[in-house]
Amino acid sequence: MTQKYVYFFGGKKAEGKAEMRNLLGGKGANLAEMVNIGIPVPAGFTITTEVCIGYYDNNKQWPAGLEGQIKEAIGKVEAVMGSKFGDPKNPLLLSVRSGARVSMPGMMDTVLNLGLNDTTIKGLTEISGDERFAYDSYRRFIQMYGDVVRGVDHDFFEEIIEAKKKEKGVELDTELDANDWKDVVVKFKALYKEKTGDDFPEDPFEQLKGSINAVFESWYNPRAIRYRELNDIPHNWGTAVNVQTMVFGNMGVHPATGKGSGTGVAFTRDPATGENVFYGEYLMNAQGEDVVAGIRTPLPISSLEEEMPEIYEELEAIRHKLEEHYREMQDVEFTIQRGKLYMLQTRSGKRTAGAAVRIAVEMVKEGLIDKETAITRVDPAQLDQLLHPTIDPNTKAKVLGTGLPASPGAAVGRVVYSAQDAEAWRARGEHVVLVRTETSPDDIGGMDAAQGILTTRGGMTSHAAVVARGMGKPCVAGLESAQIRYQDKTITFEDGTVAKEGDWLTLNGTTGEVLLDKADLIEPELTGDFAIIEEWADSIRTLKIRTNADTPHDAEVARNFGAEGIGLCRTEHMFFAPDRIGVVQQMILADNVETRKKALAKLLPMQKGDFVGILKAMQGLPVTIRLLDPPLHEFLPHTDKDIEALAQAMGLSKKAVEEKVDSLREMNPMLGHRGCRLGITYPEIYDMQVQAVFEAACELVKQGLNVIPEVMIPLIGTVKELEILRKNAVKVAEDVISKAGVKLEYHVGTMIEIPRACLLADKIAKVADFFSFGTNDLTQMGFGYSRDDAGKFLAAYLKEGILEKDPFQTLDQEGIGQLVELGVDRGRKAKPELGLGVCGEHGGDPASVVFFHRVGLDYVSCSPYRVPIARLAAAQAQVKFPR
């Protein structure tokens, strides 16, 4: 039996269903699902994503049998719709649209009005009773097909229209009549012939074939590639193609019933706030693309209740039906053709993090979903938005105007007027706000580079608004009171204030306000629905969440965000403080142990003070303190001037300091004399640090506090290193404890961050109380990538699909993950009570958190602001992989 490539939908029954998203794409699967639950959908069929993948694997050939299945499906569509493809009297017209597993709005190509030719145009004229509409549709088809399928530049077609308007002495397209469009059609075909060398295809099936291939081709257009990179969508998923009967929102009023046409998009709840209200926009007598493109500013959906009350009522009913069926907020597109409502799309609606949280909590209250489902409804990565500063309501910054609150949050940046500029400024480290009349898919890169986006046209569902919400970027849309002049690179607000390129603006995407200069910001808090979701997450998850914190302040912030301990306290950051670096340098420049010990003695009380603060902030919870890790040369100056200054301060010759700096210089510091290698060669440094930790801890215990210090030795690669250093540490610790005469629970463990350590984990476990995987260094050494240098090729690697994701952001489970698993399995086998955690960037990355949960770690540790993200990700991991 031949493989099934084509899935029909229409009438009362579809061949596909919602669960077939991977095969049919999101749009196709949901069109089928809507048909199955009795919602009016124009009939059509979906060509599977497998055909797209095969298209690229197989030299862009169609598989045998595809053409036959398409023709068969067209037959079914004709039967349901009562028209015929290519029929001169009653022609079936089709749209051809992309539809990947996940929505990639505007990224790929579409062809509309397909099936028109010099014969069928007569039928359309007849049926619509509107020759102008028919020829306008025809010329639109030729223009789209020429552009999308054959690469004839859009602008060439526009020039012909401009010329025609000039000839007629009119300004707007709407002022051209049927004969004008007829003439334009002739000229378009001539243009097509000139540019492509071919006649415009009259055969509807040839038109269809070309359009389907064009959609496949658009999967690899540059902006689609870029979008997938930004959104972590694998390139090898491919897109499905949806071929569907055309319905026309621009067909005007029915001559008999007087019922009008229109088109709109809507969300079943407010995607910006999450409020449970019907939320959307529509345009009368327009095609769907007109709403999304933001060219005409549409009306709010509530106006439709007055304009077409029965249609509004039908829509409201569909809204409830969809939410009850999908138990999820939906984003729908609809078209009204002369009084008949058709649904063209439904999908899970994109929403801000705040909305996601509110919808999830409210749906639990409404009984639509349970808590386990609720916590999976919020993308942990998206929570980042809620953990950024917001604008202080009491800020004194001047409000220059208020647009639509299209995507919430605060953005502070310098104004730029093009996507290219946004990317270029960002590349040199600037924060920018991108200001555009409206945005288009070509602006994606610039939007990503900007802190926020401001447009002067378009609504809540305009391109800028939808994309910004998807990116979690603040956006103020449709600030119609302001004027942009691209030539001068200025925007003029209604009070006459002018912002030039490079001036500072603040956007409040939550209120729609635009403020002059940099506004005051306030720190984020964990309150309301957000707090509720996090509590639910806590009640579900089994993985503990700690934080990386080097100061009492960071420790407190993290604790407020729910951290259950410190997984990584880096002691070297304390060495860099201006009042200490001098003593640290003395210590390094010492040419014998005695002098070094003297300098260390000065550092001891300072380090002790640090630890008192941090242990206090975390009382009752474990605090893992990593002993000195970076190579010593990091603490020494490298410029001539600084070396001279240091020599003077130390009473040494410049040459002596230079020689020391030279002797410490390394070819590959990443793989050099650092971590526990320092502890072996300069045991007195680690001894001082351990003494400081335990003096601090004992002091707090005497004050009646409960503290749990954990000494972590970095960069262990051999068992002996840890044996020696553990012995030293325990000796110092026991000395301090017995002198203080207190009881104190403490642990001595190690980072597992060298590949060899993973392989020897069984032996290392015997001398460690805990392992903390240092996946940053493990990634560097396991891949052979220096984080400082990999930029030179990593971008190319991501672009060419050599790597699916940046391994420094998301753990490479295929390779580095194996090392972690080896370390976990061997370590725990040798010592079942071994503590297991991870510290470093990956601890706050949701996908990596799931992995760490799966392999059986006890905790992850991440930066304070990522603690709520990790809590939620851990809960989702437990739902998906119960343990």
Next chain:
Amino acid sequence: MTQKYVYFFGGKKAEGKAEMRNLLGGKGANLAEMVNIGIPVPAGFTITTEVCIGYYDNNKQWPAGLEGQIKEAIGKVEAVMGSKFGDPKNPLLLSVRSGARVSMPGMMDTVLNLGLNDTTIKGLTEISGDERFAYDSYRRFIQMYGDVVRGVDHDFFEEIIEAKKKEKGVELDTELDANDWKDVVVKFKALYKEKTGDDFPEDPFEQLKGSINAVFESWYNPRAIRYRELNDIPHNWGTAVNVQTMVFGNMGVHPATGKGSGTGVAFTRDPATGENVFYGEYLMNAQGEDVVAGIRTPLPISSLEEEMPEIYEELEAIRHKLEEHYREMQDVEFTIQRGKLYMLQTRSGKRTAGAAVRIAVEMVKEGLIDKETAITRVDPAQLDQLLHPTIDPNTKAKVLGTGLPASPGAAVGRVVYSAQDAEAWRARGEHVVLVRTETSPDDIGGMDAAQGILTTRGGMTSHAAVVARGMGKPCVAGLESAQIRYQDKTITFEDGTVAKEGDWLTLNGTTGEVLLDKADLIEPELTGDFAIIEEWADSIRTLKIRTNADTPHDAEVARNFGAEGIGLCRTEHMFFAPDRIGVVQQMILADNVETRKKALAKLLPMQKGDFVGILKAMQGLPVTIRLLDPPLHEFLPHTDKDIEALAQAMGLSKKAVEEKVDSLREMNPMLGHRGCRLGITYPEIYDMQVQAVFEAACELVKQGLNVIPEVMIPLIGTVKELEILRKNAVKVAEDVISKAGVKLEYHVGTMIEIPRACLLADKIAKVADFFSFGTNDLTQMGFGYSRDDAGKFLAAYLKEGILEKDPFQTLDQEGIGQLVELGVDRGRKAKPELGLGVCGEHGGDPASVVFFHRVGLDYVSCSPYRVPIARLAAAQAQVKFPR
């Protein structure tokens, strides 16, 4: 039952045997064995190495039961020897000596004449009938005990003797009489009391206990540690202690029989040449240490035949008995006490590489051993000596004198006069010849640093000679015709030539000649017995041996040494040639693909020429060519001056060149933009290289030669990298081949040198014809050690026993070896026909070769001069681990 700590030997039966070397040490095991085969040995007992290990593990305490076992053993010794420990009439006197698994000559401490005190001295006087001898023995004991057990400096004792000689107006020790020594004994005891605060112990068992502990302590004295490091002996082996009845080679003539005393050392064959002759030296009326220390120049063993014919005959008989028993060349020590012969030691004799080869071959011919045994009798590492240049017999360099040919080979270096200077000069890169009157164990470091050693005193078994042979360093000993003046740092030869510090000398250790200045050298060849042993090795081994060669010359040398292909041809070395580097720099400075391709086009014929030469030299054998590996900045200048010169040559501004140099600079070049990452980002470079390889190969095929090029892609970390680069390479290769219209077998494979690649070996294997493990980089990344920087801590790591061996010299089997095994197992499982090899330093290291054999590689590849070493090591591996 208590553990057995003490093994008795003596009379006709010993508790130990030769196989118990790990427990009893080499000396102890062989003393027992000699007793068992009926060779006369003074009775005694051995305390096991386990006691030494326990001594250090257990806070330097003796285990329960040890004391009792020692006392019991003393009882057995007393019974056999007919004397009693501490007996005033007929006292048993003991020696206490170290004895590790392998010989560490002179590295640890010894105490002789133990058991003497103010009571037993009377008995010794009585028995020997020689009061002078008795008190001389007594003072030697106090001196040795004081020095070794209690750390009283040797020099303090010598001062007392000097004072006594002055007082008596004599010059030599031999001129002092019994009463003088009596007086010295009293003064020695006073010195002992003054320096230690204790009375000299009168209790013989207390003396014994102190001496045993002193031997244990000496296991960790600095020179023993250093020796073990130089000789790859693990620190945790510990030493056994041999306690044995004293016999005296300095007891003079028997008053009744007139038979004399003496002592000597001998080898059952010539240890320098391997010739099957009795070879040794002796001194009449002397103690054993006198021979070894080289203070008096001894007589050749042949003189003994005249002096004491029955003893010589007995020795000859023992020589044959030992060789037939051990089937191995022996190194023995003997003492004649008033006409009675005692053997004090036998062990496998150290020998030069040349001797080892000759002995192995001749023993096969003599029917003593078979070929399998023969090839295990040569230490592959030692063969290095035979693969170094020797002095051209036709050299014009002037001969300054001829000493003893103590250790063969040629040494060319600048003269230094102390071990410290030798180390210091070597550290700054100089080649030195160490010139000393005689050497002592304290000179070990300096001897290791020198190219060769010249002494003016001492024989073929002097310290200098023995140690030099052990190290494989050329040595001329006992050049008595020359005078050294340490103060002036000069040596004056018999013709009046004076060599000052820093002057060049050449030593011919094979002939004993010392030559002025640098003599002409000739390259080594594989001939005679050496060729025979290698042929035997080839008939046994299953692992193939390839070579690392970048030039036709190296390829030829390696082929003559038996290489079976090239395992690593580095193409970048060709880029550094003076006539090419300019074009390479042009290529790198190109700011677009076109300019880069132009520069590459110039490189193409050059690279092709290289490959023609190498492929031709290796016709019929595979040649693995690695594509460009190092980061591009290695080819650019870094000093201001060089940058300016380059800018001028290229017609660029200095700033432009500087910017390029800056943009390519890396923090950790080891983990940066190199290897296949260059091939991905600059595909045109690899394309050029592959084109050059195949144009060269096709040209040779057309000439009727059989060539097998293998393209090797370095630094693969992901499957995709190899997919892309293999595809590119195959495309270029097929193009060239089809243009040439020839048939050509070729392979495309990859280096496995990144830890992640080992983990993904199953997937990578699917797109590779072969894997070549790059264990250098695997070690760097697996350990997190930069080879360029690790020097800062590696020495300390070896010293503290954190690492047993330098992992860059000998593969770390425990850790990095696991990665190799993973790679082999997964790779071969996914593709059974996958070729598997290793290139890099470890391929020529014998211990690593055994590992590579065991895990199932097809071949190792090493530098040309190590090919014979690898051949032999591979054969030994097959004998030990047949596959």
